[in-house]
Amino acid sequence: MDFGFDDKTALVTGGAGRIGSEDCRVFAEEGAEVIVLDVKEDAAENVASDIEANGGSAHAIECDLTDRDDVSGTIEALREETGGIDILINNAGMVDARSRMKDYDDDIWDRDMSINLTGTYNITREVFPAMCEREWGRIINMSSMAGWQGGFGQASYAATKAALIGFGKTLALEGAQSGVTCNIVTPNIVVGALADLPVEQLEQVDEHFARIAKATPMRQLGREEDVSNLVAFLCSEQASYITGQVVGVTGGVDLFSF
Known part of the structure; x- marks a missing residue:
């Protein structure tokens, strides 16, 4: 299936992370020019180099999503270089906080709000209006099962991921008549090759998993590709009538079972 990305530029925030880097690779394989945007320049360059070594087109960009001036300058430079961002994957986020509310660290709360939520707002604010003007665009907000169901010891993470659902639905409403869609993806935990292990062996590696x-x-x-393949489809021409949807990649963990 041809997703129609040959003339598109896809920007992936947190592009050096596990899911983000897989998003970048899938978009490149489908013919898009990929912007690997990450606060870690060396890591972004590694992803971009790997893509180019396999015949794709990719550029590594260092950017701090919490710095509005940095975000604005970065998007302006990319607009001049590429002609504009067609696809935005809001993937960047922190997920390391684990603490009950009585012991929650205010600095962790503020950090997660700044990166996971406000950082997403900052870059979307720079990209979305131009998509509407060109009457074509795709945005994916990477939420989580924690955004649907909460996460024990994950107050800041769950709150920001829930907020990304409301933010994404708002973008879907505002972009609907301008050819711009926005959908929200909510994965279960992804663990790469560890997903191949039976539960009994997985217990020896990580009891939480x-x-x-x-x-x-x-x-x-x-697996990361379980998420990235869906992300690519939702950004394709074939998904042009899908917007404002919260789509789980969960293995059924959100189902009621007993």
Whole structure:
């Protein structure tokens, strides 16, 4: 299936991360010019170099999403270089905080709000209006099961991921008559090659992962490509009538089961 990305520029925030880098590779394989945007320049360059070594087109860009001047300058430079951003994947975010509310660190709360939510707003604010003017655009907000169902010890993460759902639906409404769609993807935990392990072996590697796998009807965790393949489809011409949707990649963990 041809997704229609040959003349498109796709920007992936957090592009050096596990899901972000897989998003970048899938878009490049489908013919898009990829912008690997990350606060870690060396890591972004590694992803871009790997894509180019495999015949794709990619550029590594260092940018701090919490710095509005940096974001504005970066997008202006990219607009001049590429002609504009057609696809924006809001993937950047922090997920390392684990603490009950009584012990929650105010600095962690503020950090997660700044990166996960306000950082997403900052870059979308720079990209979205131009998409509407050109009457074509695709935005994906990367949420999480924690944004749907909460996350024990993850107050700041769950709150920001829930907010990305409301933010994404608002973008979908505002872009609907301008050819711009926005959808929200909510993965279960993704663990790469560890997803191939049976639960009994996974317990020896990470008890937390094993508990989630046991609670998942498919009895396994996800892979990065499970998420990225959906992301690419939702940005394709074939998905032009899909907007404002929250789509899970969960193995059924969000289903009621007993």
